[in-house]
Amino acid sequence: MIRPDLDLAAVRGFLAVAEHGQLTLAAGELGISQQAVSKRIAKLEAVLGISLFERTRTGVLPTAAGARFLPRARALLALADETVAAVRAFPRPLRVAVLGERQAAVRSLRFFLDRHPGAETEIVVGDAVVTSRDALLSERADAAFARAHGGPRPLPAHIAAAPALLxxxxxxxxxxxxxxxxxxxxxxxxxxxxxxxxxxxxxxxxxxxxxxxxxxxxxxxxxxxxxxxxxxxxxxxxxxxxxxxxxxxxxxxxxxxxxxxxxxxxxxxxxAYPHALLWDAEDPHPDLTELLAHCRAHYNADTAASCWLPEPDRPLFVG
Missing domain, CATH: 3.40.190.10 (Periplasmic binding protein-like II)
Structure with a gap:
């Protein structure tokens, strides 16, 4: 049986289109033309033998097959990036996981990066299948923006948390x-x-x-x-x-x-949804200090008194 070889550039093109829902925005993110994005998607569809997107009035949406491929594409690219970082001679960047590119935490993180242009930081995008907390616990990320409580599994004791955003x-x-x-x-x-x-x-x-x-x-x-x-x-x-x-x-x-x-x-x-910054207190990345200071300096604690929060989150965000 001949197994298809996936072109990582085509997979990145698929992921950008899936995240933005428009070829134009995906092309802007990738720094290539819209035509080049279309070619990457067509190449990937040809290799897989399936249609990955369907057109709508406002852009494109993943097909059922495309939706199944999406979390695996993210995992594949994350593994590829980790493989490259593992063999480089210089220390790897700080990897910060977020749940999705539309999340508020991404805007906060980009605010930080705009003011720290020298920071070697990579954004790891998760989803409902592989969340930002999962990325941290599996060591695919050094820190994660996520809620510190709830979920099917409690966080281990060595995971520290600081309030980042209400x-x-x-x-x-x-x-x-x-x-x-x-x-x-x-x-x-x-x-x-x-x-x-x-x-x-x-x-x-x-x-x-x-x-x-x-x-x-x-x-x-x-x-x-x-x-x-x-x-x-x-x-x-x-x-x-x-x-x-x-x-x-x-x-x-x-x-x-x-x-x-x-x-x-x-x-x-x-x-209010409580976004915390989570990290491994037993093995913190050396470049985490600046991001943690940023979160502590800009956390909007002044709004906490007028907000409803689940009781487990109150000590971290209100106390």
Missing amino acids: EPLHLLVGRRHPLAGRNAVPLAELAGTSVWVPGAAVPSEWADFYRDLGDFANIAIDTARPEPGSGIGRMIERIAASDALCTFNGDDFDTPYHPELRRVRVVDPAP
Whole structure:
């Protein structure tokens, strides 16, 4: 049996398109032309014998096969990067894991890198299958932005945590939703309603966060998943077109634009997702010091008093 040889450049092209949902943005990230990105995807599809993307009105979305390939592509590239770093003569960069490129932690990390141009730092992007915490525990990363509590497995005692960012949540609704004309809604007013959070279907620290929020505010967290391979773009389209669907969204999350989408702040208290910086206290990377100092200096502790947090997170973020 002849096994297909995967071109890592083509795999990087696939990953960039999957993350951005548009060939133009992927080309900008890779520093190549849109035509070159298309050629890489076509080459990869030819090798695999499958279609990886389908076109939509706003860009492209992974097919079901593309969605299955996505976490494996990330793992493959991470292993390739680790292999290169292992044989280099100079020390490897600080590897910092984030859950996804749209997450608030990425914006905080890029803020740090813009002000520390000499920092040798690599961003390791995880997902629901291989999370940022998994990357840290498997030693694929030296630090991770993630929640310090919850999830199917507790963190080992040697993993240290520092508060990095409290991210208040708002509601995303379509313009025909009953809340669309509101600037803000008290959390208590959402009691008895249903909020669609399909990502909470995965056993994880964020699923536990939404479970605790639902219990606290008497909100039904709907974890029904969208159709396979639909991605965040399709989810946004469904909410924008609906007069009933709504979802929680972080204030600093990079949400795809849609003209029919409306944002409604949740207040009194504002539920906030607690992003911590995690690292191995027994074997810290020597370049972690500056990033840790950055997180401690810029953590928005002044907002903590007006936010709702799960009880396990309060000592780290409020105490």
